[in-house]
Amino acid sequence: AKALGRANFQFFTEQLNRAVTERFQLEAKLRKAVASEEFELWYQPLFEPQGDVMAVCAVEALLRWRTIDGELVSPGEFIPLAEETGMIVQIGDWVIAEACRQLEKWHAGGLESLRIAINLSARQLRDKGLPLRVEQLMKQHGLGAGAIEFEITESSVMEEPTQAIAVLDALKASGASLSIDDFGTGYSSLSYLKLFPLDRLKIDRSFVSDIEHDANDAAIVGAAVSLAHNLGLRVVAEGVESATQLERLTHLGCDELQGYHLCRPLPAAAVERFLRDNPAP
Numbered sequence: 001a002k003a004l005g006r007a008n009f010q011f012f013t014e015q016l017n018r019a020v021t022e023r024f025q026l027e028a029k030l031r032k033a034v035a036s037e038e039f040e041l042w043y044q045p046l047f048e049p050q051g052d053v054m055a056v057c058a059v060e061a062l063l064r065w066r067t068i069d070g071e072l073v074s075p076g077e078f079i080p081l082a083e084e085t086g087m088i089v090q091i092g093d094w095v096i097a098e099a100c101r102q103l104e105k106w107h108a109g110g111l112e113s114l115r116i117a118i119n120l121s122a123r124q125l126r127d128k129g130l131p132l133r134v135e136q137l138m139k140q141h142g143l144g145a146g147a148i149e150f151e152i153t154e155s156s157v158m159e160e161p162t163q164a165i166a167v168l169d170a171l172k173a174s175g176a177s178l179s180i181d182d183f184g185t186g187y188s189s190l191s192y193l194k195l196f197p198l199d200r201l202k203i204d205r206s207f208v209s210d211i212e213h214d215a216n217d218a219a220i221v222g223a224a225v226s227l228a229h230n231l232g233l234r235v236v237a238e239g240v241e242s243a244t245q246l247e248r249l250t251h252l253g254c255d256e257l258q259g260y261h262l263c264r265p266l267p268a269a270a271v272e273r274f275l276r277d278n279p280a281p
């Protein structure tokens, strides 16, 4: 039993060593990526029903890491590490600047009413300098009120609510709009909804994926819609993967919809082509 214990222990330390080494290697690669800006933004449209058609009203910026070997890494694989190490602040600044630069181009090219949604992590909500940097970027790129929206999760806001409120109030004052992302998955109390200067609730995909079959999900979405509308907020449904889901969610009163069924995330040039081929009526 002792020998076996030792063998297990050795196995365990080998695994641990490997995990630690991999983490160090990833961290070193990510630091280089930050220094040489190996990132790109992909964009996924958000639609609103206009009569019988769905019109694009916004795009969400989604971060991608293109490594020097040309490999495309999705944010799920590096954002947690970027958050732990604090690198997310610098990466996040690059995301905001790039999104503003791109939106100015799109506005100048005839897509005047397009909005860009940008994801913010908890760490960025503790950055008191962020609102001023955002205000300067908006000014520099001629972006008016509501052109930029920040998506924040319930849990990231509740980590340090007092600090987050100060940052969110200042972001809002500089003309950005605010959306609660993944609504329904995080914090169990709804009281925070009146503490933050919100514009939209984005209902999490987990309530959408089974909405045709699960009456509870439909009830939850319906309740979220009336709660949001009573608070003067608009509702976005994410993760729409089928025509039936789209129909159900529209019927339940969702104001904006997003998901693979409508359009996948695309690189800037491809999403621009999509926007021109699908002009707002």
Ligand code: C2E
Pocket (backbone or CB within 6 Å): 044, 061, 062, 063, 074, 075, 076, 079, 092, 095, 119, 120, 121, 151, 181, 182, 238, 239, 240, 241, 258, 259, 260, 261, 265
């Ligand atoms: P999220 O903000 O909830 O973004 C939605 C994710 O769902 C995206 O994954 C998107 O590609 C995917 N998605 C969109 N439509 C559908 C659908 O119909 N079905 C399914 N199954 N998935 C769909 P992605 O791009 O891999 O991003 C993952 C997460 O990484 C995001 O989740 C967000 O939390 C985070 N993230 C992305 N970009 C940034 C960023 O610039 N900064 C920060 N802090 N986080 C980011």
Ligand code: CA
Pocket (backbone or CB within 6 Å): 060, 119, 151, 181
């Ligand atoms: Ca999001």
Ligand code: CA
Pocket (backbone or CB within 6 Å): 181, 182, 202, 204, 238
């Ligand atoms: Ca989301």
Ligand code: CA
Pocket (backbone or CB within 6 Å): 182, 204, 205, 238
């Ligand atoms: Ca989600």
